[in-house]
């Protein structure tokens with residue numbers, strides 16, 4: 293772990309507040325790619341959607357970066373937006389471009405570390421060097437490093453070349469999706485990190501309680517309908533999926549989220565397998581990178597770096613979700 297201070301890399305531990313609660317830094321690059329290239333409201337820089345112009349820097353281990361890979365696959369943007377995959381080990385230099393074990397290296401510039409990409413965009417940048425990064429090859433700069441915004445761009449800005457028939461944030465469901473995200477993000481997506489990176493018993497138990505209470509709420513919702521917002525898959529489902537798929541292999545043990553496994557929730561576990569079966573999705577799930585990254589990189593939680601062999605998992609097993617209505 294570490295961060296850039298005025299363009300220089302410094303190794304630093306995970307941030308916590310005085311009560312031992314994990315503190316997530318806000319992403320700092322927040323511009324948008326738009327169909328016409330006009331800047332988003334309140335922003336100065338505009339980026340026009342064009343095939344071949346943009347690049348994603350991702351980790352296959354990271355749930356936030358995973359969202360962007362799912363949208364790229366489902367919206368059929370593989371030939372439009374290129375990708376570099378960092379190595380799963382994140383040590384004192386942060387994410388690296390060591391091109392081994394399923395990592396691609398930096399396919400644009402051949403750099404060694406992800407923080408060099410941030411410094412290339414702004415030599416005086418101070419902040420984290422996180423994935424995902426949406427990179428503009430023309431202007432050689434970062435457009436955006438906030439996954440929730442990158443997936444919205446992938447959902448619609450590139451529809452001239454991608455699958456325009458799929459909309460994961462349809463106007464009629466936006467209020468509902470926003471409501472679900474407002475529960476799932478703090479309590480589940482970020483909740484597993486708040487649980488795992490807590491440095492006091494009190495902070496751990498607070499996050500743990502919120503996490504399982506939110507999972508119980510979602511389990512109940514999924515006992516009545518196929519997807520989180522009803523009969524069709526939306527952004528809210530993909531945002532939950534990337535946490536669920538990591539839950540039993542990593543968060544239960546490594547982050548001590550062990551009241552129940554996803555496998556113990558009948559609806560959540562079947563729902564997880566249902567989403568995993570959507571064509572294009574299983575190819576974005578890399579359990580080797582996921583397990584190796586968390587158990588291998590977070591030395592404050594797992595000093596030996598030993599990666600557990602289990603649990604047995606079969607996300608490709610049949611599911612029972614066809615009992616619910618699904619939109620055509």
Ligand SMILES: N[C@@H](CCC(=O)N[C@@H](CS)C(=O)NCC(=O)O)C(=O)O
Pocket residue numbers: 293294295318319351353354355356357386420421422423424437438439440
């Ligand atoms: N808000 C960001 C969070 C991204 C994030 O925290 N990524 C992690 C990997 S899972 C990372 O790169 N951490 C390295 C760091 O923060 O130094 C997003 O959703 O895009």
